[in-house]
Amino acid sequence: xxxxLSLLVENEAGALSRISGLFSARAFxxxxxxxxxxxxxxxxxxxxxxxxxxxIIEQITKQLNKLVDVIKxxxxxxxxxxxxxxxxxxxxxxxxxxxxxxxxxxxxxxxVIDDSDNTITIELINTGEVLDSFIDKLEKDWIxxxxxxxxxxxxLGASVIKY
Amino acid sequence: MExxxxxxxADIFVRSLIDEGVTHLFGYPGGAVLHIYDAxxxxxxxxxxxxxxxxxATHAADGYARATGKPGxxxxxxxxxxxxxITGIATAYMDSIPLVVxxxxxxxxxxxxxxxxxxxxxxxxRPCVKHNxxxxxxxxxxxxxxxxxxxxxxxxxxxxxxxxxxxxxxDMCDYSYPKDIEMRSYRPVxxxxxxxxxxxxxxxxxxxxPMVYTGGGVILSDAHEELTFxxxxxxxxxxxxxxxxGGYPATDKQFLGMLGMxxxxxxxxxxxxxxxxxxxxxxxxxxxxxxxxxxxPYARIIHIDVDPASIAKNVPVDIPIVxxxxxxxxxxxxxxxxxxxxxxxxxxxxxxxxxHEWQKMDCLRFDRQSEKxxxxxxxxxxxxxxxxxxxxxxDVGQHQMWAAQFYKFNKPRRWINSGGLGTMGFGLPxxxxxxxxxxxDTVVCISGEASLVMCIQELSTCLQYGLPVKIILLNNRYMGxxxxxxxxxxxxxxxxxxxxxxPDFTKLAESFGHVGLRVEKSSDVKGALEEGLAMTDRLVxxxxxxxxxxxxxxxxxxxxxxxxxxxxxxxxxx
Ligand SMILES: Cc1ncc(C[n+]2csc(CCOP(=O)(O)OP(=O)(O)O)c2C)c(N)n1
Numbered sequence: 001x002x003x004x005l006s007l008l009v010e011n012e013a014g015a016l017s018r019i020s021g022l023f024s025a026r027a028f029x030x031x032x033x034x035x036x037x038x039x040x041x042x043x044x045x046x047x048x049x050x051x052x053x054x055x056i057i058e059q060i061t062k063q064l065n066k067l068v069d070v071i072k073x074x075x076x077x078x079x080x081x082x083x084x085x086x087x088x089x090x091x092x093x094x095x096x097x098x099x100x101x102x103x104x105x106x107x108x109x110x111x112v113i114d115d116s117d118n119t120i121t122i123e124l125i126n127t128g129e130v131l132d133s134f135i136d137k138l139e140k141d142w143i144x145x146x147x148x149x150x151x152x153x154x155x156l157g158a159s160v161i162k163y
Numbered sequence: 164m165e166x167x168x169x170x171x172x173a174d175i176f177v178r179s180l181i182d183e184g185v186t187h188l189f190g191y192p193g194g195a196v197l198h199i200y201d202a203x204x205x206x207x208x209x210x211x212x213x214x215x216x217x218x219x220a221t222h223a224a225d226g227y228a229r230a231t232g233k234p235g236x237x238x239x240x241x242x243x244x245x246x247x248x249i250t251g252i253a254t255a256y257m258d259s260i261p262l263v264v265x266x267x268x269x270x271x272x273x274x275x276x277x278x279x280x281x282x283x284x285x286x287x288x289r290p291c292v293k294h295n296x297x298x299x300x301x302x303x304x305x306x307x308x309x310x311x312x313x314x315x316x317x318x319x320x321x322x323x324x325x326x327x328x329x330x331x332x333x334d335m336c337d338y339s340y341p342k343d344i345e346m347r348s349y350r351p352v353x354x355x356x357x358x359x360x361x362x363x364x365x366x367x368x369x370x371x372x373p374m375v376y377t378g379g380g381v382i383l384s385d386a387h388e389e390l391t392f393x394x395x396x397x398x399x400x401x402x403x404x405x406x407x408x409g410g411y412p413a414t415d416k417q418f419l420g421m422l423g424m425x426x427x428x429x430x431x432x433x434x435x436x437x438x439x440x441x442x443x444x445x446x447x448x449x450x451x452x453x454x455x456x457x458x459x460p461y462a463r464i465i466h467i468d469v470d471p472a473s474i475a476k477n478v479p480v481d482i483p484i485v486x487x488x489x490x491x492x493x494x495x496x497x498x499x500x501x502x503x504x505x506x507x508x509x510x511x512x513x514x515x516x517x518x519h520e521w522q523k524m525d526c527l528r529f530d531r532q533s534e535k536x537x538x539x540x541x542x543x544x545x546x547x548x549x550x551x552x553x554x555x556x557x558d559v560g561q562h563q564m565w566a567a568q569f570y571k572f573n574k575p576r577r578w579i580n581s582g583g584l585g586t587m588g589f590g591l592p593x594x595x596x597x598x599x600x601x602x603x604d605t606v607v608c609i610s611g612e613a614s615l616v617m618c619i620q621e622l623s624t625c626l627q628y629g630l631p632v633k634i635i636l637l638n639n640r641y642m643g644x645x646x647x648x649x650x651x652x653x654x655x656x657x658x659x660x661x662x663x664x665x666p667d668f669t670k671l672a673e674s675f676g677h678v679g680l681r682v683e684k685s686s687d688v689k690g691a692l693e694e695g696l697a698m699t700d701r702l703v704x705x706x707x708x709x710x711x712x713x714x715x716x717x718x719x720x721x722x723x724x725x726x727x728x729x730x731x732x733x734x735x736x737x
Contacts, residue, residue, distance in 0.1 A: 009348070010348050013297075014285060014289075014295075014297075017286070017289065018289060021289055021290060025290050055475070055479075058475065059472065059476060062471050062472035063472050065471070065472075066470070066471075066472050068293070068294040068314060068346070068348060068349045069348055070348060071347060071348040163347065
């Protein structure tokens, strides 16, 4: 099953490689990993999307907790949470009719952030699934470039993950 | 602890070690650590032991740590110095041994430039250390050293590497060594959960076929007394892993011997048939469990370990207890007495009857009439002559298994071997480290001719520092353990397992300034051992020319269950 793990880690040079190294060394799956500092500069928040049986997810969580740089590991699947991913996509504007594109973009609540040199670049924030179905609506030969960030997640309501 | 004294990085390094209580440092110099070596030259408190290869330094520090419970400390230079140390670091990591390894690094401004003798020590060591640090500023040096020792020694112990660029050892800064250390991201649990402990005791009382299975964690947390007390109160059978030997007195009647691939028939059968398994400081390694599908099919399992990640990693557990083994066992012992009356004495008596039947198999029997030297005979004789009181290190192979089977360890920290990584070359330098720690005790290295030469250079170190260890070489002119597998599983195609062109070990020992003995006849074994052991101030290499065809039994082949052991060919199980 797919799990989203949310981590608080020391904002230190080695932390990312320790964590990614753990996944490769122990043959754990890693679908995406995002990381950035939090409001406290000494801490980073990391979101890891992984898949595995309950037993494997338990091992992943324990092994992550064991790393000296890791302060907290939360499996968001155990709470109500929301996940978001950012897509930046550059299209060939010579191939697309404006009304056609406008309707797809507005259906998905995307934003055109650049329109120049016969290209159109759209920004879209949603779950990975919605981003997938957006991309599916587009013809292959319209697409110049796809850039996705991987998933960030946060628990809903009163549940706060803090040091 | 001094405060506000301006010192050079190299002196801060030395002062920090002294303030940490370090008395012995195993090392090898080079460009990146020359400032530190200069600082070492000017002081008396720390004894530096100059090894002959950095692998030897790590194994020696490892042996020192295993024999004392104190951290082993290593100093190596950048580049090849630290790459040579990696095997020893990985060895310590697999067996959870506390080492603090300091490596020199090129100057901060050169890092990443492929400078002379630069390697990414942090990157190379990452997968085989508990943690590592790069010290970029002399201001952080003392506190990083404090953290390194704290991390290495606490929780589940392990090696920690500290990489120190050369300029950091030249820079000046105020020195004060921190008293305590707080790391918000590292807080190992020590105390077991009282509710879980209660449930565990209840389950133990309900057992009809109980079994206690303990590993290196008992040794690491110095919990042998608590373990012995509990087990004897319970009256239950107990087995130790290869790493756990000495955690429970091997000559006690409740002890069933080692378990696992080359464990005893009775230990493995009792594991297979038990209904409650109490696992303590053990990690259900594949050499212990055999085929996981067939492992302990009837058992409810209690598992005590300081590392939560060790619990339910390979085998599902009914009652996990996270905590330091010593603390959890003493908590159990506090509430045990009042519960003992609940034990089903009749069932336990029947269970012992069954176990005594298994013991009649006499699974460690070997040919005592042989004129050729049987390796088992050598170790048994050694055991008798040393009253089971020697510190015994070993290398890796058949000799290691025979040592584990035939030397009965009644005390912890006496049996020192590379169980997890299985590093050939470990034995001699480890013995050296043990001898440094316990100069007045008998320290024996049991080795094979293939393993021994892997770190033979350390014979020099032994001479220089007066470390008269005894080397028991079980010389079968084969990589015996490889040969055994080839005999069993590759139709006797002995591919590259023959040790051709061996040195004359007597002359070899002599050329290093030591004593060599060659023993060829079974009837000479005892005399030779007596002679070698009597030379207490000399390193003696006793070269026993053993029966080449001898195999280690019992044996659980890969993919088999614990109840599917091979015994010696003439009495193979149905
Ligand atoms: C560094 C290293 N290389 C290879 C091995 C694989 N290996 C395990 S046992 C063994 C043979 C050991 O032979 P020897 O030291 O003569 O001991 P014996 O088995 O004959 O007692 C080998 C090659 C190992 N464990 N370590």
